[in-house]
Amino acid sequence: MxxxxxxxxxxxxxxxxxxxxxxxxxxxxxxxxxxxxxxxAAADRVTSVPPSGIREFFEVAENRDDVISLGVGEPDFTAPWPARSAAIESLERGRTSYTANRGMPDLRRAIAERVTRYDQSYDPDSEILVTTGASEAVDLAFRAFVNPGDTVALPTPTYVSYEPGVRFAGGEPLAVHTRHEDDWALTPEALREAGADEADVLVLCYPNNPTGATMDADEMDAVADFCRRHDLLVVADEIYAALTYEGDHQSVATRPGMRERTVVINGFSKAYAMTGLRLGYAMGPEPAIDAMTKVHQYAMLSAPTTAQHAALAAIRRCDDEVERMRREYDRRRRYVVSRLRELGLEVAEPGGAFYAFPRVADVAPEGDARAFATDLLEAEGVAAVPGTAFGAGGEGHLRMSYATGLDDLKEAMARLERFLS
Structure with missing residues (x-):
């Protein structure tokens, strides 16, 4: 031995x-x-944050072989071959050194050109920062702009990382409830009712995780007006922008007076199926990107070099692949929504991302979506995330991801039908 x-x-x-x-x-x-x-002993700001409601639930699912998972928000596609090929070539050529803190200049220029399709315009030299996933960009924004005690308004239900990120930065999260009856759109009335007029920062995530909601031009105009009136900074997480199915993606940063108060976050994980390569980016006014870069320099130095080469190829050569994936998600979206409604479950039409958020309160034990999800997993081997993992606003709902094959979706719906009957 x-x-x-x-x-x-x-x-x-x-x-x-x-x-x-x-x-x-x-x-x-x-x-x-x-x-x-x-x-x-963990710091108080760490112990006050519970474990992720997604990961906690799926630790149970991972121990079973017969589970169809509709839970994790990860594409079932692989990254397009041109992106993978560029990553391989970069390694073969020995391109394994650090890049500039803000990311490869060619990649930043490609990003600046790409986002013009959303009417966004940013200087690649001073207004774009390449990050280790969009998640790092979100964390950088909170650490760069949230002072201890600052209030950060979070429309709920919302992505699981926002509230912990705010708390880790020393801020105070403020839940702003959106409603199933409004197709989960954010309204000035909801913001006022929650007290967001006294907040310091507003986080927007549209297309939305977990609901799939999008906002039309009039709805986004109204939210932008609220932000200007009450002097709110905005962190706009637009990671699902390319996965918009109805109408054009709307960015709050394009509204009058909003560019100077908004940081836009996007990345390559979802639309390009490059989750494991961990590459995102932030765009905003030069002072905002300077502040975020300062934190990035000390925390990360630079985003992964190999991933940056892959991302550059993805932007330049993979539009057709992204559109093919978007069309397939759209097909799955229409199937899942149709089947859920056939089974008697209310579900708002998701206009983007790859999630449906059906209401199960009427069929769950005592209206408890977590109990419903647990029973569904144990009885039929279908894993979905209880809506409460995304905040109190998700009570009575499940998040079901359709970023999985259509055959699995059909089997999952058949099992759900059997469970309900």
């Missing part, structure tokens, strides 16, 4: 016995339990 194998076996035995050897073990000092050895 090698020394490493011997050490590993000892470590395994120690863990089973509840002991961890200290450096003093060789000198005859008594060993300590794992609890005694640990000198770390």
């Amino acid at each position: 090698s020394g490493n194998e011997d050490r590993s076996e000892r470590d395994d035995r120690s863990e089973r016995d509840g002991r961890v050897e200290s450096d003093g073990g060789a000198t005859g000092e008594p060993s300590r339990t794992a609890g005694e050895q640990s000198r770390f």
